[in-house]
Structure formats: C-alpha cells, structure tokens
Amino acid sequence: MGSKADRQQRLLLLLSKRQDYVTSDELAEFLGLSQKTIYRLIKKINDEHAAGDLIESEKGRGYKLNYEKYIGQQVAQPNQRSQYSPTERRNRVVEELLLSSPHTKNVYDLFEEYYVGDSVIFSDEQLIAEYLQTYNLTLERKKRTLAVKGKESNIRRAIAELIQMHDIVDINDLKHDQELNFNHYDVLFILDQIKIIEKQLESDIPYPYNVNIFSHLYILISRLRKVGKIPAAELNHLTAKEESELQQDQQLYQVAKAAIANVENYLHDPLPEIEVYYLYQYLTSSRAQRAISKVTKFSPKVAAITQAYLDGMSQRLNIPIKGELIFLDLANHIKPMLNRLEHQIRVKNSLLNQIKMTYDEIFSFVTEVSQDVCQEYKLSPINEDENGFITLYFARIIETNQLPIRTVIMCTTGLGTSELLKVKVEKKFPELEIVDVIASRDSKEFLKKYPDVDLVLSTIQLKEELPLQFLLVSAIFTADDQNRLQKKIEEIYDER
Structure with missing residues (x-):
C-alpha cells in the first residue's frame, strides 16, 4: 500500500544533488517516469509549498531546486479525512481494524468520515484483504462488519508497518507531532520508559532503534486500550526455546521485565510473560552506544557473515577493506540484524531514498552481497531498510579511507x-x-x-x-x- 509521495521525494532528492538546471528529459530518464508525470509532480510540489515555488524553472535549461526553501520547507498537510488519498484512507482503515482485532468493526463506522460510496468500500476491502495476506492475516466479513484474524505477532508486525512515525529521527519530536494523532499521555509515558531503559543499561539507544522500541510499546498499549485482554493462545506461555533465549542476557531480561511491569501499572492490567520476551527481542535487536565497544567476540555465524560482506564489497568496489576496527564495527551491526531477521523485526530507514540516491552503486553492491549471504546462510530476505544501513557503513569506510x-x-x-x-x-x-x-x-x-x-x-x-x-x-x-x-x-x- 505504497504512496505517490515516494516519487515526489525521489524527485526532490535528485534535484538536491544537482547544482545546476536539469531538463525534464533527464529527470524522466533517471526516475523511470514519463515527462508528463514529471510535470505533474513538479506542479504538485510547488502547489503544496506555502512559500512559493520549491522547484524553479527556466526555459531552455530545465528545473532547479531552491535549496534554501527545500531545507526549511513546510508542505501543507491535509487537515480533514475527506482530503486523504485512497492509499491514506485504506491505511487508516486497516490500522483501525488491526488495533481492534479480533473484534469486529461496522463498515459504515470505518468509512463514514471519508465520504465514499459502496463501490469504493468494496474495492478497498479487496485491497486490504490482499495486503493482510502478506502478513498471514485474513479479513473476515460478516453482514456489515469487518474483522482481522490471525496470530498476535503478525498483527503487531502489520501495525508497525502502518503507523506513520517512521520519519521521526529525534524521538523527542513525538511529544509535539500533531500529525501522528497519538495519545499524548501514552507518548510521555513511553518516552520516560525509554529513558529508564537507557539508564539501566548505562547506554544510549540510538536512532532508529529507539523509534522501534517506542513503536512496539505504543502498539502494545494501543491494542490493550482497544480490546482489553488480548485473546491469543500464543500469549499464554513461553516455549522452551523462548525461555532459553531470555536466559542468554540476564541484564536485558531484567530491564525488559521491569519495563513491562511499569506498563502493567500504567494500564492497571496484568500482562503475560510473552510481552517481556517481545520487548527483550527488541532490545537485543538494537544497538546501545556504550555496549558497542564491549562486544569484541562473536558467534562463528556472525563472524562469517561479517567477513562475507567485507570480502564481497571489497571485490565489487575493487579496494581492500580490512582491519580489526572495521570488522568489529560491522559485526556489531550484523549481530542484532540477524536477531531482527529471525524475529521479523523491521527497522524502518527514513533515509533510505537519500541513501539509494547518494550511494546508488554501493547500495546496489550491498544488495547483491545480501542476496548471496541469505542464500549461503539460509536467512530470511534482507530488506532494503537493512541494506541501506549496511550501505552507510561501506560509504563511511570509503570516505574515511580515501587516498588524497x-x-x-x-x-x-x-x-x-x-x-x-x-x-x-x-x-x-x-x-x-x-x-x-x-x-x-x-x-x-x-x-x-x-x-x-x-x-x-x-x-x-x-x-x-x-x-x-x-x-x-x-x-x-x-x-x-x-x-x-x-x-x-x-x-x-x-x-x-
């Protein structure tokens, strides 16, 4: 359920890299779009910009970004549900269904504020059902009601993809962001919990991992507010494997346990042990700043995969990439990444489009190596967000080790x-x-x-x-x- 905003963002990123005018032919070829689409995108961007044209044009030369306006741009946002695009409408409807699952929601209640007819609602239902299938979830329709059915872990994974907070870089901005329509008290409570977690770990949890942990806790609280006790058999007890995993890092286990206890007190509702396990996995899938320097020994699998990336990128870039510090830095990223892949935890990369545009060749090579690594070590597919983070490692290596x-x-x-x-x-x-x-x-x-x-x-x-x-x-x-x-x-x- 993608958005046309991606094309606008790619166009702006391309123009931001060019210091001179660019013709519509060049823009169309680079972005893989028609010239008419380029004209429409430029008109839409300029129409939405309150301070005048963001993209300037000159006959015979093409288009050029007004960089000062671009840096300080404030694009006008829709303030009424009737102004949402079809994609935004469906995203908000499916988010409501997911948060309320397995309870049913009346179709008219879901769509009444969007001012659409039965044919549009029927079409949206088909698209939402297809979207949910990608998470092994089903959309059930009974009379004039809809409900999402499936495993709790899949429901939360789907919600995490939909909640529109992934462009947040400074997590403290969540206190004041009006577009997210979040419960203000829940936001303040969760931000306090993240500070407590950081204090207990004696580590800062950097972006984007702090955003991911915030998202996880917010989804948990939102689900409980919507449905009360979550009726899922998978939440009733831990498997032997899950029990074993919790014992691998006692410090993280105790931190996760304390945080979930605070959530219980906040909601006045007891939570099953599996919630401790879920939060524990998010913590083990993140990087804590001070902890990085302490980790110098890795499992054979982490070491082998790290070396595979170094060898693969060295061969493709035709430069030597070696050294203990380089290995340790990358291995400290690969270790939590493997945990994210195993537990299907996705970390959104808000800089992905810019990374792909700025380091297109490095990103392409990283994607190739990732595919080889997944095949060799039987891993779940490594998505573009992860490849974007790995790309930054090699971009930094190249830029800091470049000969004059x-x-x-x-x-x-x-x-x-x-x-x-x-x-x-x-x-x-x-x-x-x-x-x-x-x-x-x-x-x-x-x-x-x-x-x-x-x-x-x-x-x-x-x-x-x-x-x-x-x-x-x-x-x-x-x-x-x-x-x-x-x-x-x-x-x-x-x-x-």
Missing part, C-alpha cells in the same frame, strides 16, 4: 597566479594534495617526475591532451570553477 587526489597546478609561468590558486584550492578542497605548481612549458615533462598524479588544474588550455584527468579553471577560481572541480573529484573517486 594528487594534483598539479599549471599556468603560464608557474608563479604568481598559480600560487594564489594553490592557496584557494587547498583551503576549499582538503582532499586534494597539491604536489607542485608548474609552468605550461613543462606540461610534457612533469609526468616523469610525478607519474602518480591524478589531476591537473590549469589556467590555460593545452594543445595536446594529457593521459590523466584535466580541468581548466580561471585564475580567480570562481564559484563555477569550484562546482566543476567538485564534480571532477567525485568522478575520480567513482573511477577508483
């Missing part, structure tokens, strides 16, 4: 303006290592002295081409020169 670009600056005499240009370049682009400033007459000889030079910056056009990257710039090093040099640097890094 050895650069020669060339002008007519090799003096005066060249030295001034050198100072400006070094100040603006520390990733460039200026190995020499030479005169143009030495253009044929300098390669013997500097055979490993990557780039030549020249204030004059050479008659003969050089067998390496070359960029013509002005002696005063204008803003346009700087933009072109930045693109050239990215090109060199991509080639590496």
Whole structure:
C-alpha cells in the first residue's frame, strides 16, 4: 500500500544533488517516469509549498531546486479525512481494524468520515484483504462488519508497518507531532520508559532503534486500550526455546521485565510473560552506544557473515577493506540484524531514498552481497531498510579511507597566479594534495617526475591532451570553477 509521495521525494532528492538546471528529459530518464508525470509532480510540489515555488524553472535549461526553501520547507498537510488519498484512507482503515482485532468493526463506522460510496468500500476491502495476506492475516466479513484474524505477532508486525512515525529521527519530536494523532499521555509515558531503559543499561539507544522500541510499546498499549485482554493462545506461555533465549542476557531480561511491569501499572492490567520476551527481542535487536565497544567476540555465524560482506564489497568496489576496527564495527551491526531477521523485526530507514540516491552503486553492491549471504546462510530476505544501513557503513569506510587526489597546478609561468590558486584550492578542497605548481612549458615533462598524479588544474588550455584527468579553471577560481572541480573529484573517486 505504497504512496505517490515516494516519487515526489525521489524527485526532490535528485534535484538536491544537482547544482545546476536539469531538463525534464533527464529527470524522466533517471526516475523511470514519463515527462508528463514529471510535470505533474513538479506542479504538485510547488502547489503544496506555502512559500512559493520549491522547484524553479527556466526555459531552455530545465528545473532547479531552491535549496534554501527545500531545507526549511513546510508542505501543507491535509487537515480533514475527506482530503486523504485512497492509499491514506485504506491505511487508516486497516490500522483501525488491526488495533481492534479480533473484534469486529461496522463498515459504515470505518468509512463514514471519508465520504465514499459502496463501490469504493468494496474495492478497498479487496485491497486490504490482499495486503493482510502478506502478513498471514485474513479479513473476515460478516453482514456489515469487518474483522482481522490471525496470530498476535503478525498483527503487531502489520501495525508497525502502518503507523506513520517512521520519519521521526529525534524521538523527542513525538511529544509535539500533531500529525501522528497519538495519545499524548501514552507518548510521555513511553518516552520516560525509554529513558529508564537507557539508564539501566548505562547506554544510549540510538536512532532508529529507539523509534522501534517506542513503536512496539505504543502498539502494545494501543491494542490493550482497544480490546482489553488480548485473546491469543500464543500469549499464554513461553516455549522452551523462548525461555532459553531470555536466559542468554540476564541484564536485558531484567530491564525488559521491569519495563513491562511499569506498563502493567500504567494500564492497571496484568500482562503475560510473552510481552517481556517481545520487548527483550527488541532490545537485543538494537544497538546501545556504550555496549558497542564491549562486544569484541562473536558467534562463528556472525563472524562469517561479517567477513562475507567485507570480502564481497571489497571485490565489487575493487579496494581492500580490512582491519580489526572495521570488522568489529560491522559485526556489531550484523549481530542484532540477524536477531531482527529471525524475529521479523523491521527497522524502518527514513533515509533510505537519500541513501539509494547518494550511494546508488554501493547500495546496489550491498544488495547483491545480501542476496548471496541469505542464500549461503539460509536467512530470511534482507530488506532494503537493512541494506541501506549496511550501505552507510561501506560509504563511511570509503570516505574515511580515501587516498588524497594528487594534483598539479599549471599556468603560464608557474608563479604568481598559480600560487594564489594553490592557496584557494587547498583551503576549499582538503582532499586534494597539491604536489607542485608548474609552468605550461613543462606540461610534457612533469609526468616523469610525478607519474602518480591524478589531476591537473590549469589556467590555460593545452594543445595536446594529457593521459590523466584535466580541468581548466580561471585564475580567480570562481564559484563555477569550484562546482566543476567538485564534480571532477567525485568522478575520480567513482573511477577508483
């Protein structure tokens, strides 16, 4: 049950990366859309932006993002249910059904505020039923009522996918977010519980894991408010396997137990032991900041999968990726990730579109390695959110271990303006290592002295081409020169 907003977001992310105008042809080709769709998306984005056009246009040049407006944009949001899109309407209806499961809800009560007829309601029911099947849940219709039936764990997993809070990065923003329509007192209670958990663990629970834990506790409280005691046989007792898992980390077990006890007191209702187990799994599936440095030993499976990622990415990127610190950092992510896969805990990545756009090649390689790893180690499919997080690890490795670009600056005499240009370049682009400033007459000889030079910056056009990257710039090093040099640097890094 996706949203057209994804296409708008991809368009904005693409324009945010381009410093110059982009034609509609280029936008359509890159995004895999028609030109008419591009026009409609741009019009819709501009119409929804309160402070004037977010995307500027110029005849003959194309479209360009007003970056200052983009950073501070406040898109007008619909404030009435009748203004919701069909997808948003269905999402809210199915969320209500899931929260109330297994109780029935009257069809008219579910749809009355959306002002739609019987044919639309019938169509929505079919789509909702198909959606629920992906979670092994069924939609039952009796007379004029609907109800969702299935395992409690699947119901909560489906709710977690629907609750629209995954763009929250700072969890404290939940206190003031009006769009989520959350119970304010429940929000404050859960945020306090997360602080207590962090204090007991002597660790900060970073984004996005703190958001996931918040979501889990909010769903638990919301379910109990809707249906009271949840009538599910799976909640009555723990299996031997689940009992064994709880004993693997006594500290996390006691923390989870204390948090669920606080929820019981808050709701004045006893909860089964399985709720402790559920929260325990969310804690073991997250990363606590101070705990990371303590974990230096891993199971053979975690170690093997971590090494498979390092080897696979090293081969695809054609660079050596090794070292104890790199291994430990990635292994500390892989360990809780495997737990999430086993227990079907999904961590939403609010930066996913931006990661895919910015690090498209790395993301593609990570996806390939993930597929190989899943096949080799019989894992559940690794979704795009997880691949996005892993992509950031390798992007950081590349950017922090990138060798400097050895650069020669060339002008007519090799003096005066060249030295001034050198100072400006070094100040603006520390990733460039200026190995020499030479005169143009030495253009044929300098390669013997500097055979490993990557780039030549020249204030004059050479008659003969050089067998390496070359960029013509002005002696005063204008803003346009700087933009072109930045693109050239990215090109060199991509080639590496």
